[in-house]
Amino acid sequence: MSNGAFDELGAKVQRAQSVVREIRGVGRVGGISVEVDAENRLVALHHPDADIIMAAYRAALRDKQPQLDEAMRDVLSDPDTQAITSFVDSNAAPTQAEPAHPAQTLDDDTYFHSIRQDPLGRNR
Structure with missing residues (x-):
């Protein structure tokens, strides 16, 4: 190509x-x-009751995070995974043609964080 x-x-x-x-x-x-x-x-x-429901939702996210961290510990500590993460981090800068907006950057940051947490995409 x-x-x-x-x-x-x-x-x-x-x-x-x-x-x-x-x-x-x-x-x-x-x-x-x-x-x-x-x-x-x-x-x-x-x-x-949206505020109460959202508070429960955020609590559930906090509760599952240590479980996810433990499940992914071996994969995330692997040198190959760390090399891929370093490559993605170094190449994730916005292009000049399309400057990043704060909300877009947050979404991208969240996306790359999710890749670090779940590189195989099993929880997406």
Whole structure:
């Protein structure tokens, strides 16, 4: 594959990623409305008890994290995984053609953190 073909493929991937970042799904059941992004992350919850529900959701995320860390410990400590992580970190800078927006950078940071936590993509 030539450099031009790689560049073209890269541009297609960037366009698709841009569109995917904006995708939202909304579900309404009874008096509850939820919104998810393209990666099935909960981005909005509309309900009179939304604050309490979100607090429970965040508590569940905190509770599962040590379990996930332990399950991934051997993979993440492997030298090959560390080399891949270093490569991804060093090549994750935004391009000049598309400056990063703070929210986009946060999403990218979250995505790369998820790769470090689950490099095989089993929990995505």
